[in-house]
Amino acid sequence: MTFEPRKKLRIIVLVHEDLVPPDSLDGLSDKEKLEIKTEYDVTSTLKKMGHEVYPVGLYNQLKVIGDALMEYKPHIAFNLLEEFHGYPLYDQHVVSYLELMKQAYTGCNPRGMTLAHDKALTKMILSYHRLLVPNFAVFPMNRKVRRPKRLKFPLLVKSISEEGSVGIAQASIVHDDEKLVQRVEFIHRQNKTDAIVEQYIKGREIYVGVIGNQNIQTYAPWELVMEKLPEGAENIATLKVKWDPAYQERVGVATRAADLTPEQVKTLERLSKRIYRYLFLSGYARLDYRMTEEGQFYLLEANPNPQIAHREDFADSAEYSGVPYDQLLQKILTVGLNYAGRA
Ligand SMILES: Nc1ncnc2c1ncn2[C@@H]1O[C@H](COP(=O)(O)OP(=O)(O)O)[C@@H](O)[C@H]1O
Numbered sequence: 407m408t409f410e411p412r413k414k415l416r417i418i419v420l421v422h423e424d425l426v427p428p429d430s431l432d433g434l435s436d437k438e439k440l441e442i443k444t445e446y447d448v449t450s451t452l453k454k455m456g457h458e459v460y461p462v463g464l465y466n467q468l469k470v471i472g473d474a475l476m477e478y479k480p481h482i483a484f485n486l487l488e489e490f491h492g493y494p495l496y497d498q499h500v501v502s503y504l505e506l507m508k509q510a511y512t513g514c515n516p517r518g519m520t521l522a523h524d525k526a527l528t529k530m531i532l533s534y535h536r537l538l539v540p541n542f543a544v545f546p547m548n549r550k551v552r553r554p555k556r557l558k559f560p561l562l563v564k565s566i567s568e569e570g571s572v573g574i575a576q577a578s579i580v581h582d583d584e585k586l587v588q589r590v591e592f593i594h595r596q597n598k599t600d601a602i603v604e605q606y607i608k609g610r611e612i613y614v615g616v617i618g619n620q621n622i623q624t625y626a627p628w629e630l631v632m633e634k635l636p637e638g639a640e641n642i643a644t645l646k647v648k649w650d651p652a653y654q655e656r657v658g659v660a661t662r663a664a665d666l667t668p669e670q671v672k673t674l675e676r677l678s679k680r681i682y683r684y685l686f687l688s689g690y691a692r693l694d695y696r697m698t699e700e701g702q703f704y705l706l707e708a709n710p711n712p713q714i715a716h717r718e719d720f721a722d723s724a725e726y727s728g729v730p731y732d733q734l735l736q737k738i739l740t741v742g743l744n745y746a747g748r749a
């Protein structure tokens with residue numbers, strides 16, 4: 407059964423309790439506006455499209471969702487959660503709860519989230535399918551750091567599960583064992599997660615938006631460029647590159663449609679659809695790649711439920727591919743309503 411897309415829907419929007427969007431942005435500081443931008447863009451656009459929209463703020467009580475389901479009887483839950491009870495990895499369990507309640511929702515299913523949130527599992531699955539991923543090793547917390555011989559420098563050290571480049575800086579790229587140990591210990595201490603150490607892939611930074619369940623589409627490959635990168639620095643998406651506007655200005659950070667040949671675009675589209683299927687993803691996701699000088703694409707990670715604020719990469723690449731923001735949100739709803747994985 408497919409869903410009639412033009413119908414007006416009752417939608418609950420699941421957000422962190424500190425990020426419940428106000429009806430208007432009037433009187434908020436720039437910082438406050440930025441914090442709730444995604445939540446505000448999504449709810450205000452859905453309302454403009456004529457849907458009935460009920461934001462539901464959550465911290466650690468599933469009962470709040472249960473109550474909202476009883477009260478509003480929503481056609482669908484728009485999932486904007488990135489954590490539950492303070493843990494990023496718990497968001498997948500909230501989706502499991504929605505499945506248990508047989509409630510339609512937007513975005514990724516629990517299994518896809520669990521696999522994609524683990525940067526080691528992701529690569530194990532893809533290398534089973536003989537796709538290119540960086541060679542890697544996991545360094546668990548509270549264990550001595552010993553580099554396996556097969557891992558050759560330069561290496562990149564990061565958290566196994568953290569998002570948003572938390573813990574990633576130029577110092578994440580290491581060239582000897584001493585620096586490797588220091589950086590792994592830094593990740594253990596600061597991120598409080600296991601560390602994953604990967605072969606450093608030199609090249610261009612390319613993102614591909616993917617949407618759908620069985621029938622999937624990709625949006626135009628997007629590239630992150632740094633036009634004024636200082637001598638000796640590498641073009642990696644560090645914490646500062648992602649979140650510090652003054653630094654972004656200084657190193658000339660920009661994102662735009664990647665300048666690729668039609669064959670390269672075709673290769674990336676086919677690769678992205680395969681990866682999306684192999685990782686059991688559904689809803690929508692952004693795949694992060696490095697493209698080497700020889701034109702090979704290495705998947706770094708898959709991001710289910712990526713950032714979908716207006717004017718951010720995912721929405722920009724959709725728009726560039728002919729899907730304006732309101733149509734993108736409508737498509738996300740339709741894909742959620744048609745997801746067949748629920749009982
Ligand atoms: N193996 C690698 N080779 C080259 N660059 C990498 C590698 N792993 C991570 N990076 C750089 O660090 C950034 C963040 O890493 P990623 O795994 O995508 O974590 P996050 O979930 O924080 O986005 C990437 O976008 C890329 O620029």
Ligand SMILES: [Mg+2]
Nearest residue numbers: 570571694707
């Ligand atoms: Mg990433």
